[in-house]
Amino acid sequence: MDHDLAKNIKIKIQIEDFDVSTETKILQYKKTGAIVNFIGVVRDHDERTSQLINSMTLEHYPGMTELEIEKIVLKSIQKWELTGVTVIHRIGKLLVSDQIVFVGVSSMHRQNAFDACNFIMDWLKTQAPFWKVEENDNQKKWVEFRQSDEDAIKKWKK
Amino acid sequence: MDHDLAKNIKIKIQIEDFDVSTETKILQYKKTGAIVNFIGVVRDHDERTSQLINSMTLEHYPGMTELEIEKIVLKSIQKWELTGVTVIHRIGKLLVSDQIVFVGVSSMHRQNAFDACNFIMDWLKTQAPFWKVEENDNQKKWVEFRQSDEDAIKKWKK
Amino acid sequence: MQIKYFSWIKEHIGKSEEEINLPHNVSTIEELMFYLENLNDKYKRAFEKKDLIKIAINKSYSSIDDKINNTDEIAFFPPVTGG
Amino acid sequence: MQIKYFSWIKEHIGKSEEEINLPHNVSTIEELMFYLENLNDKYKRAFEKKDLIKIAINKSYSSIDDKINNTDEIAFFPPVTGG
Numbered sequence: 001m002d003h004d005l006a007k008n009i010k011i012k013i014q015i016e017d018f019d020v021s022t023e024t025k026i027l028q029y030k031k032t033g034a035i036v037n038f039i040g041v042v043r044d045h046d047e048r049t050s051q052l053i054n055s056m057t058l059e060h061y062p063g064m065t066e067l068e069i070e071k072i073v074l075k076s077i078q079k080w081e082l083t084g085v086t087v088i089h090r091i092g093k094l095l096v097s098d099q100i101v102f103v104g105v106s107s108m109h110r111q112n113a114f115d116a117c118n119f120i121m122d123w124l125k126t127q128a129p130f131w132k133v134e135e136n137d138n139q140k141k142w143v144e145f146r147q148s149d150e151d152a153i154k155k156w157k158k
Numbered sequence: 159m160d161h162d163l164a165k166n167i168k169i170k171i172q173i174e175d176f177d178v179s180t181e182t183k184i185l186q187y188k189k190t191g192a193i194v195n196f197i198g199v200v201r202d203h204d205e206r207t208s209q210l211i212n213s214m215t216l217e218h219y220p221g222m223t224e225l226e227i228e229k230i231v232l233k234s235i236q237k238w239e240l241t242g243v244t245v246i247h248r249i250g251k252l253l254v255s256d257q258i259v260f261v262g263v264s265s266m267h268r269q270n271a272f273d274a275c276n277f278i279m280d281w282l283k284t285q286a287p288f289w290k291v292e293e294n295d296n297q298k299k300w301v302e303f304r305q306s307d308e309d310a311i312k313k314w315k316k
Numbered sequence: 317m318q319i320k321y322f323s324w325i326k327e328h329i330g331k332s333e334e335e336i337n338l339p340h341n342v343s344t345i346e347e348l349m350f351y352l353e354n355l356n357d358k359y360k361r362a363f364e365k366k367d368l369i370k371i372a373i374n375k376s377y378s379s380i381d382d383k384i385n386n387t388d389e390i391a392f393f394p395p396v397t398g399g
Numbered sequence: 400m401q402i403k404y405f406s407w408i409k410e411h412i413g414k415s416e417e418e419i420n421l422p423h424n425v426s427t428i429e430e431l432m433f434y435l436e437n438l439n440d441k442y443k444r445a446f447e448k449k450d451l452i453k454i455a456i457n458k459s460y461s462s463i464d465d466k467i468n469n470t471d472e473i474a475f476f477p478p479v480t481g482g
Contacts, residue, residue, distance in 0.1 A: 020195070021179040028255060030202045036275075037178070037195040038268065040399055044188045047266075058398065061322060061391060064375035089398060097186060101399050108205075110196065110279055111310065117194075118272045121399060129372070129391075130398020131323035142324045145395030152269065198482055216481065219405060219474060222458035247481060259482050279482060287455075287474075288481020289406035300407045303478030 005077055008084035011069050013060060015092045018102050027084040027106040034110035036117040040101040042094050046134055048144065053134045056143075058091045058100070061129035065089070072123040076105070079119070080112040087120065089130065119156055125149045163235055166242035169227050171218060173250045176260050185242040185264040192268035194275040198259040200252050204292055206302060211292045214301075216249045216258070219287035223247070230281040234263070237277070238270040245278065247288065277314055283307045317386050319352075321362070322393035325369065328362035338386045345371050346380045348390065368394055400469050402435075404445070405476035408452065411445035421469045428454050429463045431473065451477055 008029065012018075020039060027035050045052050073085050088102040103124070105117040132143040166187065170176075178197060185193050203210050231243050246260040261278050265271040290301040320333045342351050353363040363369065371378045372391040384390060403416045425434050436446040446452065454461045455474040467473060 019179055020182045021177055024178045024195075024197055028199055030254075032199055033201045033205075035195075035197040035199065037182075037193075037197070038272075039182055039193040039195070040268070041186055041190055041193065043191045043266070047191075059322060060398065061320070061372070061375070061393065064372055064391070067375055096188075108201070110198070111276075114196075114272065114276045114279075118269075121268055121272075125399040126396065127377075128398050129322070129393060129396050131394065132397045133323075142394070143397040145397055217405060218481065219403070219455070219458070219476065222455055222474070225458055283482040284479065285460075286481050287405070287476060287479050289477065290480045291406075300477070301480040303480055 005082065005084070009073055009077075010084075010086040010088075011066060011073065012088045013062070013065055013091060014088065015090065017090070017099055018088045020099075020102065023086055023088065023102055023104050027086055027104045029083045029106065031108050032083045032106040033108050034113045035104060035106045036110070036113040038101070038103040038117050038121050039099055042096050042098045042100060044096045046141070046143075047146075051136065053096065053136050055093055055095050055135045056132050057093045057135065057140075058089075059131050059133075060089075060091050064129050068128045069124065072120055072127060075123070076116045076120050080107065080116045081109075082107045082112060082116055085116070085120070087124070089124075089128070091130070122149070122152045122156065126153055163240065163242070167231055167235075168242075168244040168246075169224060169231065170246045171220070171223055171249060172246065173248065175248070175257055176246045178257075178260065181244055181246065181260055181262050185244055185262045187241045187264065189266050190241045190264040191266050192271045193262060193264045194268070194271040196259070196261040196275050196279050197257055200254050200256045200258060202254045204299070204301070205304075209294065211254065211294050213251055213253050213293045214290050215251045215293065215298075216247075217289050217291075218247075218249050222287050226286045227282065230278055230285060233281070234274045234278050238265065238274045239267075240265045240270060240274055243274070243278070245282070247282075247286070249288070280307070280310045280314065284311055317384070318389040320389065320391040322391065324394060325362045325392050329358050338384070343383055343385075344380070345373070345378060345382050345384060345390070348384060349380070349392075362392075370395060400467070401472040403472065403474040405474065407477060408445045408475050412441050421467070426466055426468075427463070428456070428461060428465050428467060428473070431467060432463070432475075445475075453478060 084106040086104040103120050105113045107113040134141050242264040244262040263271045263275040292299050317338050321329050326332045352359045400421050409415045425431050435442045
């Protein structure tokens with residue numbers, strides 16, 4: 001691994017919101033020509049049942065979460081030439097439209113940034129120990145995992 | 159085309175900078191679960207010659223630029239289920255580290271957002287009539303087109 | 317041995333973690349799950365859908381056959397749903 | 400007919416646009432390019448690398464064989480380098 005790049009990795013699990021502009025600026029180094037950001041937001045409904053929701057609460061496994069995300073980020077910088085990587089994942093109670101996760105990747109060339117960001121999201125979805133519970137006025141319901149997320153990681157195993 | 163989505167398309171050619179957070183918020187609708195942003199920035203060197211640069215100036219073909227970007231965006235919303243698309247391209251003189259282009263795509267599902275954003279960037283790179291001239295203390299030099307950009311669009315023709 | 321539970325497994329069992337002394341006949345994850353689900357109905361229900369249970373030993377993904385010892389931190393949780 | 404030039408084509412010719420009356424023997428883009436490059440050395444140099452010249456008729460990509468008429472807006476430019 002490029003020594004400089006190691007300094008350009010930021011992984012945060014936090015309750016607070018993040019600012020996409022600020023995070024984009026942090027990813028920008030002299031050689032950076034392209035930045036790709038992924039932002040996940042709380043939808044107003046459950047994907048499986050279409051039932052409307054008011055909020056969701058995210059719990060995680062402190063310690064293991066950071067280790068798993070670090071593993072994924074290290075894999076991505078071995079696979080693609082990148083100039084910076086940031087992963088921020090929020091925990092606690094979030095309302096509809098709130099930002100959940102930020103994955104930002106910068107590189108000299110755009111396709112590396114697109115692929116690395118996509119790769120990190122796919123692996124984060126299946127490996128990082130977070131769990132969502134969706135809430136509305138009447139009930140709370142743990143979100144079920146999606147087979148499509150398991151399937152998504154197959155494209156990186158070719 | 160979904161009537162609502164037509165209202166959620168924003169295409170701007172402008173001298174002014176853009177704010178990534180603001181643009182990300184604009185892309186967020188009730189059904190949005192995923193947003194993918196691409197931000198192109200001015201590198202400190204010419205890609206082909208590695209020569210350092212101070213600035214670049216972008217010119218374009220007013221009228222045709224907007225039409226070409228609109229065609230690309232319309233193709234993307236026919237291909238993928240999206241909730242919003244924004245393309246902002248700056249023109250005029252830009253310094254090293256300045257933001258050049260913003261392509262933001264929101265959708266219910268992340269893979270659609272990744273693919274549509276990647277698709278729009280690849281087509282914009284080969285179709286939208288912009289030209290860059292790179293400047294340093296001694297000279298100005300029109301950027302040459304890259305064969306790799308022509309090759310990149312082949313992945314959407316399969 | 318420290319054991320942690322997350323999501324609906326935690327809710328079925330009614331606690332997020334506990335300290336146990338590893339019984340002498342328990343040396344793998346599979347044996348630990350068998351031991352726990354026979355403690356009472358809460359555990360039985362928590363471990364009912366074994367296909368859906370992920371295991372970590374010392375914060376690293378592990379499988380049902382993996383060996384464990386009394387100083388390990390074990391975690392049981394459903395498939396992850398973050399991002 | 401309105402003709403627009405961009406990037407290094409504009410710089411070789413020394414202007415970004417001009418109004419011309421389409422000569423009688425010019426009815427395609429190819430014939431227009433041949434007509435222009437024979438005006439003087441500036442145009443000759445601008446149209447030297449024909450493989451590298453993109454054409455638009457009325458702000459839409461066109462090819463060298465396309466028919467043109469006196470009310471069209473024609474543009475000549477190098478491969479694009481934005482983004």
